[in-house]
Amino acid sequence: MSDFFQRHPRFFDTGETNPDPNRLIGRYGAIIEHRRDIFAAARVLDLGSHDGRWSLAALDAGAAHVTGVEARASLIEKAEASFSHYGVEAGRYVFQENDANAYLREAEADSVDVVLCLGFFYHTAHHMELIAQFARLGARHIVIDTAVTQDDRPIILMNTEETADSRRSIDYMGTGRAAVPVGRPSPAALVMMLDGAGYETAFYPWPEYAGDWAALPDYHKGDRMTAIAARRG
Ligand SMILES: C[S@@+](CC[C@H](N)C(=O)[O-])C[C@H]1O[C@@H](n2cnc3c(N)ncnc32)[C@H](O)[C@@H]1O
Incomplete structure (x- = not known):
């Protein structure tokens, strides 16, 4: 097991979404260590990059470059401060303050090898659009770590969530309302959407x-999963 978080302990303090060391270390095994091979020399896109923890973990695992997209400016500042603290070469990363979908619509085709979509796929209602854009960007691997609805049917369970909480969705429609619609896919829905895009x-x-x-009760109960999708052919 890698000691990434032990070597980068700032992330235990800067994370605003459950930075419990045992949770981060457990998630590291699923998100990075399990398929470390996919990061070698990769151009990585980290959506909802938060404090930059998974962006740096991807670089540490061998990625060539990472683009972190995060809607909240205060979290971008935390990520940039940590990258500077850990002496990461400036040419290897960029953080963009933007809505994920707005960023994806403008992003260049064939510019990404690996997408990290971690803790974000249940804070959106744009599921299929996200996956279609990952395919357009040329991703050969997509890692989606997400809360799921435990249901055998391919469904997305809609809900609303408060945008004031920095762990959750932003007001992506700009309506000014305090809560926005978001959806939690079932595992079958996740597989169906990825299959439809060629993964x-x-x-x-x-x-x-x-x-x-x-520190991982949601994964233990099957309420959260980590999917690794590979492009066919
Ligand atoms: C639950 S946190 C996940 C953080 C990290 N990726 C992880 O898995 O540990 C969700 C992150 O997505 C960001 N976020 C929410 N909606 C977003 C959007 N529409 N575009 C970009 N970032 C968004 C939040 O600000 C927050 O940092």
Whole structure:
């Protein structure tokens, strides 16, 4: 198991969304360590990059460059401060303050190898559009770590969430209302959407996780999963 977070302990303090060390270390195994091979020399896009923890983890695992897209300016500042603190070469990363979909619509085709969509796919109602854009950008691998609806049917369960909470959705429609619609896909919906865009999906085997479950109850109950999708052909 990598010691990435032990070597970069600032992320235990800068994260505004559950920076419990055991949770981050457990998630690292699923998000990075399990398919470390996909990061070699990759151009990575990290959507909802938060304090930059997974952007730096991708570079540390061998990525050539990472673009972090995060809608909240205060979190971009935290990410840039940490990258500067850890002496990351300036040419290897860029953080963009933007709405994920707005960014994707303008992004260049064939400019990305790996997409990290972590903790974001249930804070949006734009699921299929996101995946279609990942394909247009040329991603060969897509890692989606998301809360799921446990249902055998391919469904997306809609809900609303408060935009004042920095862990959650922004007011992506600019309506000025305090809450926005978001949706939580079932695993079957996730597979169907990825399949439709030309990707084969595998799930990280969370049930076999041998570490400390205390900080990972959602993964333990099957309420959250990590999908790694590979482009066919
Ligand atoms: C639950 S956090 C996940 C952080 C990190 N990716 C992780 O998995 O540990 C969701 C992040 O997405 C950002 N976010 C929410 N809606 C967004 C949007 N429409 N565009 C870009 N970022 C967004 C939030 O500000 C927050 O930093």
